[in-house]
Amino acid sequence: MEGDLALIQEILAMNYKMLEASGFHLCEVEMINQRFSEMFFAGGNGSDQEGLGELSFPALTVFVPLLSPTEDQDLLLAAAYVSDAQYNRNVPFETSPQAIRLYYFYNHWAMQAATYFFICVDLSLALFEEPALFPLPFLVTSIAEVLCLTAFFGRLVHFAKVTPQMVFWKDTKNICIMVTIVLTLVDLIVYGILEALNVYGIRWSRALRPVFLINFPESRQIRRAFRSIRNTLPDVLYVFLLFIFSVGTFSLMALKLFGDRGLKTVEGSPYFTNILDIAFELYVLVTTANSPDVMMPAYEFNWWYSLYFITYIIINTYIFMSVFLAVVYNNYRKHLKNEIRTLAYLKRRKMIEAFNILKVKVGTESVVKEAQWRRLVKVVAPDISSSHLELLLRILDEGQKGHVDKVNFLRLPDLLNIQVITINVKRHPLEAWMPRVYQSVFVWAYDVIILINAIFIALDEKNPFISYAEWLFLSLYIIEILLKLYTYEPRAYFGRKQFWNWFDTLIIIAALVATVANTTIQSARKYNSQQILDIVLILRILRLLRVIVSIQRFRVIVTTLINIGPTMLTFGGLVLVVYYVFAIIGMEAFHGRVHFFGPNSTSPDALTCGNSALRDSAFARGKYCRNNFNDLGSSLILLVELTVVNHFILLANGFALVTHQVAKLYFIGFHIVVVILIVNIFIAFILEAFFVAYSLEKSEVETAIEKKIQELGVGVQEEKVQDGRLIENMDAKDSGFIEDNKKEDLKGLYFRIASKKYRTVDALLQQMFESEIAPEEEGPSLEEILNFSPADIYPKNPSFENSA
Amino acid sequence: MEGDLALIQEILAMNYKMLEASGFHLCEVEMINQRFSEMFFAGGNGSDQEGLGELSFPALTVFVPLLSPTEDQDLLLAAAYVSDAQYNRNVPFETSPQAIRLYYFYNHWAMQAATYFFICVDLSLALFEEPALFPLPFLVTSIAEVLCLTAFFGRLVHFAKVTPQMVFWKDTKNICIMVTIVLTLVDLIVYGILEALNVYGIRWSRALRPVFLINFPESRQIRRAFRSIRNTLPDVLYVFLLFIFSVGTFSLMALKLFGDRGLKTVEGSPYFTNILDIAFELYVLVTTANSPDVMMPAYEFNWWYSLYFITYIIINTYIFMSVFLAVVYNNYRKHLKNEIRTLAYLKRRKMIEAFNILKVKVGTESVVKEAQWRRLVKVVAPDISSSHLELLLRILDEGQKGHVDKVNFLRLPDLLNIQVITINVKRHPLEAWMPRVYQSVFVWAYDVIILINAIFIALDEKNPFISYAEWLFLSLYIIEILLKLYTYEPRAYFGRKQFWNWFDTLIIIAALVATVANTTIQSARKYNSQQILDIVLILRILRLLRVIVSIQRFRVIVTTLINIGPTMLTFGGLVLVVYYVFAIIGMEAFHGRVHFFGPNSTSPDALTCGNSALRDSAFARGKYCRNNFNDLGSSLILLVELTVVNHFILLANGFALVTHQVAKLYFIGFHIVVVILIVNIFIAFILEAFFVAYSLEKSEVETAIEKKIQELGVGVQEEKVQDGRLIENMDAKDSGFIEDNKKEDLKGLYFRIASKKYRTVDALLQQMFESEIAPEEEGPSLEEILNFSPADIYPKNPSFENSA
Structure with missing residues (x-):
């Protein structure tokens, strides 16, 4: 560790200059250097093994006793770096044993889930507050809000214990959360007092609630x-x-x-x-x-x-x-390119740090010993199968020298992000029996069945013959799933990325349950439950998707859409935040101005939506009374209608009539923010994603792992990339099998890469620009990383703020 | 010539294989080879100097007598190749002297203008035919149509004489035109007979008229x-x-x-x-x-x-x-990339051909002698100034060796496409008097004047004080223009690419004329001519554009928009073709179904647009009667409304009510073609143009010419490219002058590159992809061009069909 001190000093000085040159404020530069120091000087501290949170990483406890305390401490720290690199987490954490323990706990899925749960509760409070969809007393909602605020504060305190004090206090995100907590409490108290005095007050802090969704480190995408x-x-x-x-x-x-x-x-x-x-x-x-x-x-x-x-x-x-x-x-x-590039550099730095902790000298070369490497991977990925671990080792230690060198060590997080599925080689029972018939008949037969089913659905389901036919279709589908389960074993069939298998099974089981439930209710009470029928119906029609996906050309498009689905959810979050703020403002400004009297109301007020200002207006004539700001649900639906833009002027004029012409500014503002900015960014994202999908080649790391799999003779042939396009291996039924397993030690195991599906949103984004940053990625040494010109590395708005 | 025979044979064989490999039909391959042969075996034929069309290239007659007959013939042929390369024309022409003479005549601007004139007449006939905007008897329109058809046929015959017979008959464009001429004649005769017999007939061939616009070689863009x-x-x-x-x-x-x-x-x-x-x-x-x-x-x-x-x-x-x-x-x-690449290759081939005609051996090197090169340039660009010619020679013959080598010769068309302006060095009179005041006050003063003018316009122009103020503003603007004319000399001020100078002058003169005319009419007849007032008003308001353009950041956007203007006209042509076809179909299907009774009609029929099927329909209630297919003008406006999409359903339902539900298919078809395809291509084009504008660097050729200008010390400093963006030198007033003229022979001359404006649409498109095809462009030898893999060179739908 000590030997690198001069180099690190030099690097810090370079960093400083570099960052200043790219226009950083001094305090930011210091903060970043602080973080680098944290990273480089980490490890080698005294260790404190006891009190290791079992909840946070149960798999670790298996390995810990085997290690000496210091070694163990180093391994934990290195594993934290590798894990951060794998998942692109950029939280600078303290390296004291206590802090590392807390950091593992901080990253535990349950803690993250809890945070999101409280954010959801906090946001959904608007449903229960006046103007409410489901009214609750002020006391109940305010207690719930205080609970959420406590949870947020707790999460923040936890974070403060993990991260260095200086970094914590300089991070605007943390300040934002604290200020919002205080403001919300003040607003709650003021409003409570006004309420008690029966004075009209505005709960303005409700518009601040999305701050929590944005500012917690987990919401990096948003x-x-x-x-x-x-x-x-x-x-x-x-x-x-x-x-x-x-x-x-x-x-x-x-x-x-x-x-x-x-x-x-x-x-x-x-x-x-x-x-x-x-x-x-x-x-x-x-x-x-x-x-x-x-x-x-x-x-x-x-x-x-x-x-x-x-x-x-x-x-x-x-x-x-x-x-x-x-x-x-x-x-x-x-900007995306700059951010992804910065992410790649941070990842590289973390991996170099992990390497420096674990390295030993072999000859002139610094390497990580095989045993140490195995322990590391077991800590980072506790549930990795031993055959998968062997495969990774074979790839990284190509010469079987018993250690992993620096270049190969840095590839670890990318390799871990590639999902390799261990599959068996049983044939489909029908395929074994009559192979040609299987390919040509069985696979297509089910497409035909689904199409016939669609025709039956289009026909009247009240005809008893047709409703009996549905039972036949259901049993046929169940037979298909059972056959596939037998062929591919449940574990492979329900692999994490086997989207279509999950889709099939869920739809069939749900349809089965719903149909049974409906039949029971119907026969027991002669009552036709509409909701259940609706659900059954939608499930039946969704099955049609299977037919589309079985056609090669459509699969490219559908797969791309499914792959970018998770990132589209990011936009969902973004839109939710903007909608929420506009909905809260809209509710304060317009609630109660327009009333809806039910679809068949004969009240004379129904013709003017209960507001005489709307008499003879196009708003009332178009029967738009249902489009109002009287509760959160209606507001959000109205905002969707405004996003679609049509009849924008009719809606804007309607609300201007019942309030003031100034109200039009609200609608114009919404249009500028949502339609001009967000919708365009959404379109830009889809354009970019499709360009990448149309020209995506396998990344270098993937090619390496595939080559190795083929070399070891334990691979399963993938469908080839045709027409320069990405063709997804949607379903195991499409892949032919290769059975020449020459090597002895991995005999009986067959691997398949399932990684052209993106594991995380970040991975997709990195893949997008991988070809462009590949040369830098190949240059492994720290000096090389630092030799790039600052302008190349650092975007004007660096993603460093991203990391804390 | 003879020495290259073996090479050419080899190339033809390679071509053949290459084209076959890329999936060409055999006949196409033969056709292309035929063209290559034409190109390579051209020249060296017997010459026939007399009868050289004076109309087609008057400047040529000055030079022809100085040359020996054979030399002259070669020069003409080479000049035709260079000219084709410069303007990206790809017509394979016969190389007999008669054919070359006809080819020059064929490319003469008057011939092209005449062709477009007849196309316009033919298309606008729909205005005068039933259902007509301005009705004319059938006899008149049919005679006009026959005239147009004759003109088209004449143009086609001219083309047939220029191009080799085999190429002509294999080109679908020519066949298309001939078939359309025949079909139109048949339709005219049949309709005439039916008309005479008072039987209802459909003039279906009218929908074919855009075929002429599309299929003449001039409409390459469309x-x-x-x-x-x-x-x-x-x-x-x-x-x-x-x-x-x-x-x-x-x-x-x-x-x-x-x-x-x-x-x-x-x-x-x-x-x-x-x-x-x-x-x-x-x-x-x-x-x-x-x-x-x-x-x-x-x-x-x-x-x-x-x-x-x-x-x-x-x-x-x-x-x-x-x-x-x-x-x-x-x-x-x-596909654009492929087409532009093919264009670049064709250009290269033409230049190599021209080089081979003119080359002589100097030592081991084939070169073109300086004298020959000068003659060539004078033929290609008759109105080039001798100083400009010297400049080009200096660039291409850097060592002043008295000849131009192959690599440099190939750069000629690009250099010719760069507009170099010779300017004088007088200072603005005010600038010479008090330089700082000029920069800071004079330039901005006029922006302020325009803004004050705008405020006056917004005020009521019926106030006599304000209408007198308009005279003051007009004289101020005229003074500004006169001052500028004095400073920059009329020739430089009205340079072909000085968009804003033209804009200023035209607006001011038009406003002057219109204001004078209006005042005369007003005082003479006490009558306020509304049309003239409208024009004056629009001209006055358009002046505001000047203010916007004087702000740097806006200039980038406005300039990009102006630069892509010509190509946007391509889309105009495309949209016109599609609109025309849909309008003709729409008129046949819907004319007379909906009537418009004038804006203030009290007729009861006005409420149902004269069609009882529309009683109580949203179409009639919205007062949409004016939106009908009763003449070409109304149809086109209605199609624009359909393109905008809003109230699409109201219009579609309206026309479905007066005819049949099937009519909705017409509207859906229009939506698919125009909104889904054409509007998206338009957006794609603007996206691409802006990306290029945002990242455009000077092309290599331009950098060379600029460097030379600077080296020779006769340059004028351009504004620098800032922020990596293209900043246009909109106006001479922005450029500072450098006055160090070291060299003697070009003393007193100052050049400025005006070429960041694109001369042709093709040039813009080539610029778009220049950076990507630059490496190929650097490789000058024929072998290198032919060494690329067929897939790279030949798009699936090659632009060869473009060329014939």
């Missing part, structure tokens, strides 16, 4: 999406100003061209006489929501005037909206 | 856009089928979920009871045109059902539409 938006803002702003200028210029023209014509809109009000109204109408025309109504009066007056609107639409709706997408996409790519 | 679409189709088709499957599955679910509930729509009709209606409504929901109306009945019944619609919108509207964009964009890039 923070990254927010950073994407923030980084995009400057460029978007310039385009936006230009766009506003364009709308303003066109408004001025419209006022001069149409203002004095005495034209009337369809509703009989004066047409284009007020510049603010014109600007709003033209802004809405960009959303296309009032086309062609907005141009009809001018068009009817003289058809040449339609050219004005067509020019406007081409420039503002088509060109400017495309430019927004271009700017957002361009920035998205640029 | 054909390329069409090829983009065709190449994209297979991939889009798979996504589309998946999408249709998804819509179908959701329709089935909707039928089962909502069909039996007895729900009613806002209009009181049954809700979601027929699977076809549901499928149509759900398809329209993808366009967002019926959101949220389509979900309101279900949402009012039970708010859980809104989840069904939200799921549908997320999957089909957001994800599938993004996937469409991703697939279209991906294919667009891929």
Whole structure:
């Protein structure tokens, strides 16, 4: 450890310069150096083995007694680094034994699940607070909120114990959480007092609740999406100003061209006489929501005037909206690349740190001994099978020299992220019996069965013959699953990444349960339970997906969609945060202004949504009373409708009528944030993901492991990549088997890589840019990493803030 | 010439194999080889100097007498190759002197203008034919059409004389034109007879008219856009089928979920009871045109059902539409790259051919003598200034060896495409007088004047003080232009690429003329001419653009938009073709079904648009009668409205009511073609153009010419590229001057590169991919070009069909 001191000093000095050159604030530079020091000077401290949390890593307890205390302490620390590298966690943790123990506990899935549980509870409180979907007394919701706040505070204290004090206090995320906790408590108390005095108060702190979702270290993805938006803002702003200028210029023209014509809109009000109204109408025309109504009066007056609107639409709706997408996409790519690159560097640093802890000298070379390496992997991945472990060792220690060198050691986290499935070689019973028939008949037969089933579904299910047929289909599906279970063994069949097997089984079992339940209820009470019937129906129709997936060309698209599904959930989180804030503001501003009197109400108020300001308005005539801000559910659905944009102007006008014209700003603001920014980032993400999917080649690490599997003769042939596209091995039924197992020691074992499915969102993102950062990844030495120019390594908004 | 024979034989054999390997049909391969042979065996034929068309290249006559007949013939042929390379023309022409003369004539701008004129006349005939905007007798339009057809036939005959017979007859474009001419004549005769017999006939051949626009060699851009679409189709088709499957599955679910509930729509009709209606409504929901109306009945019944619609919108509207964009964009890039690469190879081949014609041996090296090179350039660019020619020679003959070698010779077309402006060095009179004041005050003063002017415009122009102020502003603008003209000399100020100078001058002159005209009319007749006032007003407001452009950050965006303007016109052509076909079909199907009775009609029929089928329909209630297919103008405007998509369902339902439900297919077809394909290609194009603009670096050739200009000390400093972005030198007022003219022979001349503006659309596209094909471009030898793997060079749909 001591020998590296000079080098580390040098590196720190270089770091300092480098970071300063790239425009960091001094305190940030110090903070980062602090973190580097933590990393480099970690390990070698006195060890304290007792009190190791069994809950946090039960597998560890098996190994710990075998090690000397110091060795054990080192191993735990190294394992923590490797594990962080594997999962791309970037929390700088204290290296005292106590802190490492706490750090393992901090990363335990149960703790993370608990945090998310409390975040969910906190966010869903809006359902029970006034204006409530399910009203609860203020006392109940406030106690629940205080409970959540306590949990958040506890989590924060836990984090403070894990991370160095200086890092903790300089991290804005932690400050944010603490300030929000205090503000929420203050608001709760003030509101409680006002409530007791029967004074009207606003629970404004409710809009702050998403802060918890954003700021806990687990929500890295959502923070990254927010950073994407923030980084995009400057460029978007310039385009936006230009766009506003364009709308303003066109408004001025419209006022001069149409203002004095005495034209009337369809509703009989004066047409284009007020510049603010014109600007709003033209802004809405960009959303296309009032086309062609907005141009009809001018068009009817003289058809040449339609050219004005067509020019406007081409420039503002088509060109400017495309430019927004271009700017957002361009920035998205640029910043994403920088972030992923930084992540790759941090990962590399962690692995070098782990290596330095475990290394021993063999000849002139620093290496990690085989035994030590085995112990490390067992700690990092407690449930790894011994054959899988052997396979990894064979890959990293190619010459079977009994140790792993530095270059190979650094590949460990990538290898661990590749899922290798151990499969057996039993044939399908039908395949063994008549192989050709199996391929051509059995596999297709079930597609045909599903299609026939679809036709039956389309027919009337009240016909008893058809409802009996459903039992036949169900049993056929169950037979198929049982056959497959027999062939592939339950463990392989229900592998973690066997999406379609899980899909099949869940749908069939759910359909079975629901059908049985429904039949029981029906026969027992002569009552047709609609909810259960609905569920059964949807499950039956979802089976049709199986047919689509069995067609090669569709599989590429569907698989890409499923692969990017988890990251799409990130956008779900992002959208949820924005929707939540807008919903809370909307509820405070508009609740109770519009009432819904039920679908078949004959009350005269139903025609005006209970608000006389809406008399004869398009809002009331369109029967839009159900679209209101009277509770969280309705608000969120209304916001979805606003995202879709159509009838945007009708909704905005409706709520402006029942409050004030200023209310339109709320709707314009929502449009800018959600439609111009978030939807464009979403489209940019899908574009990028599809480009990667269309051109994805196996990553270098995967190729290495595959080569090894083939070399060892224990592989199973994968479907080949055709047309340069990624073809997923969706289902074990598609792969042919190779049975030439020459090597003795791994005999009887067959491996298959299941890793073209991405294990984590980060892995997908890293894969996206892997080809571009591959050269750096190949250069393993610390000096090389530090030799890159600062601008290359450090984005303007570094992901370091990501890590603490 | 003879010495290369063996090499050429070998190349032809290689070509043959190469093309076969890449899946060409044999006849195509032969055709291409035929063209290669034409190219390689051209030149050295007997010459025939007389009868050289003076109209086609007047500058040539100056030089021809100085040359010996054979030399002259060779020079003409070489110049034709260089000119084709410069403008990316790929017409294989006969090399007989007669054919070359015809070829020069064929490429003359007057001939091309005449062709486009007749195409415009032919297309605009639809304005005068029944259903007509301006009715003309059938005899008049049919005579005009026959005239156009004759012109097209003449152009085709001209082309046949230029190009080898075999190439001509194998080109589908020529066949297409001939077949269309014949079909149109047949249709004209049949319709004429039916007309005479008073029988109702359909002028179906009118939908074929865009064939002429597409198929003449000049419309390369539009054909390329069409090829983009065709190449994209297979991939889009798979996504589309998946999408249709998804819509179908959701329709089935909707039928089962909502069909039996007895729900009613806002209009009181049954809700979601027929699977076809549901499928149509759900398809329209993808366009967002019926959101949220389509979900309101279900949402009012039970708010859980809104989840069904939200799921549908997320999957089909957001994800599938993004996937469409991703697939279209991906294919667009891929095929564009291939086409541009092929173009680059063809250009290279033409230049090698030209070199082989003119080359002489100097030592071991084949070169082109300086005198010959000068003659060549003078033929290719007759109006090149002698200083510009010297500059080019200095660049290509760096060692001043008196000849140009092969590598440098091949750079000629790129150099010719770079516009170099010769400018003088006078300072602005105000700048010379007080330099600092000029920079800080004068330039900004006019921005302030424009802004004040804008405020005046926003105020009421009927106030006499304000209308007098307009005269003051006009004179201020004229003074500015005169000052600039004095400073930069008219020739430099009105340079071909000085967009903003032209813009300023045109707007001011037009405003001056219009204001004078209006004042004259007003005082003479006390009559306020509305049309002139409108024009004056729009011109005044357009001046505001100047302010925006003077701000650096906005300039990048505006300049990119202006640069891609010409290519956007390609999309204009594409859209025009599609609109025209749909408009003709729409007019045949729907004309006269809906009537418009004027904006203030009190006729009872006005409420139903003159068709009782529309009684109480949303179409009539929305006062959409003006949206009809009763003439070409109305049809095109209606199609624009359909492209914008909003109220799509209202329009589709309206026309379905007056005809048949099948009419909805017309609208769905239009949506698929225009919104899903063309709009997405348009967005893809803008995305790509912006990415290039954001990362564009000067091309290698430009850097060379700039370096030379600097070396010779006759350069003018350009604005630097900042932030890695392209900053256009919009206006001479921004550039500082360097006055160190060391060299004697070019003294007093200052050059400025005006070439970051793209001269042709092809140049922009080539620039887009220049960085990617640069390595190939550096390899100058024929062998190297032919050594690339066929897959790299030849796209599946090669642009060779482009060339004939």
